[in-house]
Amino acid sequence: xxxxxxxxxxxxxxxxxxxxxxxxxxxxxxxxxxxxxxxxxxxxxxxxxxxxxxxxxxxxxxxxxxxxxxxxxxxxxxxxxxxxxxxxxxxxxxxxxxxxxxxxxxxxxxxxxxxxxxxxxx
Numbered sequence: 001x002x003x004x005x006x007x008x009x010x011x012x013x014x015x016x017x018x019x020x021x022x023x024x025x026x027x028x029x030x031x032x033x034x035x036x037x038x039x040x041x042x043x044x045x046x047x048x049x050x051x052x053x054x055x056x057x058x059x060x061x062x063x064x065x066x067x068x069x070x071x072x073x074x075x076x077x078x079x080x081x082x083x084x085x086x087x088x089x090x091x092x093x094x095x096x097x098x099x100x101x102x103x104x105x106x107x108x109x110x111x112x113x114x115x116x117x118x119x120x121x122x
Contacts (some may be wrong), residue, residue, distance in 0.1 A: 021045070024102035025054055025066050031110055032064075038114050048092065051083055060120035061092050064113055068099040093120060 021029065021044070032042040032055055042064070046056040055064040067080070084094045095116045101109050 024099040060117045062117050063094045065096045
């Protein structure tokens with residue numbers, strides 16, 4: 001993302017997280033990589049500012065976050081809210097996907113991502 005500095009810490013975290021993707025993230029990545037969704041280029045575990053996004057499409061400025069059960073805890077929910085606000089201030093749309101949805105309704109998840117991306121393209 002042009003204009004936003006990546007911290008050395010976020011770049012290091014991204015490298016580690018690429019090797020430790022959760023099963024739902026790995027399943028979704030298989031569908032998104034190599035322009036597998038409508039020709040859109042997604043990056044996985046992409047650092048933006050102080051954060052590492054699960055998946056990011058620079059063309060549409062769309063972040064896709066796969067949220068497991070830990071995101072339901074109040075302290076994590078507050079962190080996610082602040083993170084989303086920061087990203088939206090910088091023009092990034094954040095689409096949150098429940099990890100269980102990737103497991104039980106992958107086609108629906110992909111349709112949601114595609115619709116969100118298409119809404120961002122002129």
